[in-house]
Amino acid sequence: MSNGTKYWTWHMAAGVVLLILLGLHMIIMHMGGTLHLFSPTGPDAVSIANSQWRDSKICFTITYILLLGVGLYHGLYGLRTILLELTLKPAVEKAVTLLLTLTGLALFVLGSWAAWAAHTIAGGRA
């Protein structure tokens, strides 16, 4: 079978994971004033103290990395779908796929490293 079904199935699955994880992320970051979730040091959910408190928890670090990977796949595959529907030349399509894959991998490595490093730093302080 051609790979279309495979990639699309995981695109959908990633969407469902994002619905939950990104939903929680949005609720924590943007509804802190109402819900006070995971923000022990004050109502401003994105203050430095609150960010570092979350970074010190290993479950948040793991969730950040998972959210980043799943989000990048869902988003970049979606962008590729839109671009490929423009009827590009085969060489351009290959270049688009390569470029998006590299962008995704680079950002995943950067973000995962940063999440882990932030956990180490915050954990050291906590």
Added chain:
Amino acid sequence: MAELKVNFHVTRYNPEKDPKPYIQTYSVAVNDGMTVLDGLHWIKENLDPTLVWRYSCRMGICGSCGMLINGTPTLACNTQILHLSQTDITVGPLPNFEIIRDLVPDLLSMFEKHAAVHPNIIRPEAELTDRTGEFYQSPEELEAYLQFTYCIKCGCCMGACPTLATDVRYLGPMPLTALQRYNADSRDEGFKVRAQVASADGGAFRCHYAGECSRVCPKGVDPGKAIQLLKRKLVLDYLHLANRKKPCPKLEGPGHGKLLPNMTAPPRTIPE
């Protein structure tokens, strides 16, 4: 009812003379019950014999007169002028196809895509050519694909599809509906062959359910539904969750299969 004058804004294009299509306006005398197709005939007879379009049956069966009428792809013979407007109507060729002339789109690209999805029952050759029995199909199995057989290949869904507005390779609603029609047929064994076509770059996953094909279909075939059911089957098959039923068996002759009680096969009309 008194005769009305309705302005027809018709797209004209002659590839031998015109660099690009332009709009020409005709004032058409409209009576109650006139269809857009009748209006075009009236123009050709009374105003402009050079106007070109394609039609055949003039009763919604042949699928030749698909046009963009007031911004909606539909059959000209199936559309009452006075249901649309008392004053102005725009008539253009179906979008997403090349224009041959005036209101005539080149549907060849659609028919080539249709041929590419294997729109026929796939069974071992011996079973198809052996004339000793029929395939057994229950009414429920018939209903699983019957709706999709009513397609008349008019191309209205292709003109409405947003993906086809840019993507040349996308098979489009009509061919994918034909694909699902045969996939859902209990006599067929060709899922693996068609799954190759359906999951490729121009296949079912270029559909994002804008719902236009289902909305404009003049025969109620609902291509959108067919494509979503096709995707469901492809995904379930990929996840190994698909219900793998064997294709229906052949009846071994009169009396075999599920017959109602007290029912006998009629006598053969052809001598054995």
Added chain:
Amino acid sequence: MAAITRHNNRLGVWGWLGGGRWGIERYAYILHRLTGLGILLYLLMHTVVTSLRVRNIYLWTEGGFFHQPIFRLGEFCVVAAFAFHAFNGIRLVLVELGFAVGKPIEPIYPYKTSVGVQRPLLIAVMVLALLFLLVGAYNFLGLAR
């Protein structure tokens, strides 16, 4: 006979938005694309900006570059885009996996299509998206503090 060049009548990207009289699913489709692109753009920047916290650079807090009102408004737009994209996404998963389009039926005029079958779902998820957005706006406007 001379070669005849035909007019290519493809509608192009404008055709995504609609070249005629389209239904609300068409607009849900185009809005899903736009919000998806918006969220992706934010995600790419967000990854880089938040990674800077390792170097003790917090651009989004008081006095930081991204604390300016224009960026705060931009972030709220991302919340709004997420609300639409996520709840419309629930509908799309159900529809595209064939759960919300109904079974094949006999086409009898006036035709009933799968568009009508999934329409209540579309309305329901849009109401939920609006609720999510309202709670987000309540916080964004600082009413919660």
